[in-house]
Amino acid sequence: MNTTFKYMTFNSSCSYAGLANMLLRYGVDTQDREIARDMKLPFLFAYEEDEYRAGPMLQGAQWFNLYLHPRGLEMRETEVPAQSVAAYLRRQRTAMLGIRGIENGKHAVVYIGNKQEKLLFLNNKWERADAPTQLLLTEQALLSYLDDKVIIATLAPVAPCTEDIISRMRHSITVLQQNAREICMLCQETMPVAVLRSRMDSLFRALLLDGITMLNLLGESDLVARLLPLQRGLLNAVRNEPEACVFLGDYLSPDALTAAAQAYAARIQREIDNMGN
Numbered sequence: 001m002n003t004t005f006k007y008m009t010f011n012s013s014c015s016y017a018g019l020a021n022m023l024l025r026y027g028v029d030t031q032d033r034e035i036a037r038d039m040k041l042p043f044l045f046a047y048e049e050d051e052y053r054a055g056p057m058l059q060g061a062q063w064f065n066l067y068l069h070p071r072g073l074e075m076r077e078t079e080v081p082a083q084s085v086a087a088y089l090r091r092q093r094t095a096m097l098g099i100r101g102i103e104n105g106k107h108a109v110v111y112i113g114n115k116q117e118k119l120l121f122l123n124n125k126w127e128r129a130d131a132p133t134q135l136l137l138t139e140q141a142l143l144s145y146l147d148d149k150v151i152i153a154t155l156a157p158v159a160p161c162t163e164d165i166i167s168r169m170r171h172s173i174t175v176l177q178q179n180a181r182e183i184c185m186l187c188q189e190t191m192p193v194a195v196l197r198s199r200m201d202s203l204f205r206a207l208l209l210d211g212i213t214m215l216n217l218l219g220e221s222d223l224v225a226r227l228l229p230l231q232r233g234l235l236n237a238v239r240n241e242p243e244a245c246v247f248l249g250d251y252l253s254p255d256a257l258t259a260a261a262q263a264y265a266a267r268i269q270r271e272i273d274n275m276g277n
Helices: 014-024 032-038 061-071 082-090 139-144 165-186 193-198 200-218 221-238 254-276
Strands: 045-048 051-054 073-081 095-100 106-115 118-123 134-137 149-157 190-192 245-247
Touching (some): 014 095, 061 149, 082 095, 082 118, 082 139, 134 139, 165 254, 190 193, 193 245
Antiparallel strands (some): 095 149
């Protein structure tokens, strides 16, 4: 296992790789997929900020502490004005924050110290990606990548404690089923492609993108094989011109989606049952 830098090993896992890179500074040698498995991430769904979320979109202290608390660590998040970020970071052992402009959208990087009066960051990335592993930024350069206010995550030692993951998993079944029902309702309507595209992250992503990623992490190939044709149908629908109108049910079978969601929910329930024994 690489003990100096932790790469991304599954889709959109920059914050999970980032946590692994932070943990190296605390003597914990792990990687994104081990964190995901240990915190039961493939069995977790949530509805947050008007979005269905699963897999790597479940990030931040409330989720990462499912992994950290039993190990005697805790993630803490602090909102810092952009102008104060550099000074705040210089006081930390390590920290993670999201910056703009390095990757598409916002990307998680990990502060690890200073070099030549500049701030040194680990750029959480795929091993074969062309992007640099490290970023060395002046305070002014860093400022150009930041929002007006920045959430900065740090780690702190705490007394080890257990987390009630089973309750979250039970709730996840309800969220997963509701997600599938809302998608099925859209399958009964004709609507502009632009509307479908606008709901890719908030409605479709959890089950038909991140859910598949999580099932691959578990090696659940049969269930993945049931969901992939539904994903392809959705992608075919949104590849039409934005102003075109489509009947989503022509691209994605609501009966097949319902059955696949039920199978996923059953897989979560089996995991709950195994944990209870």
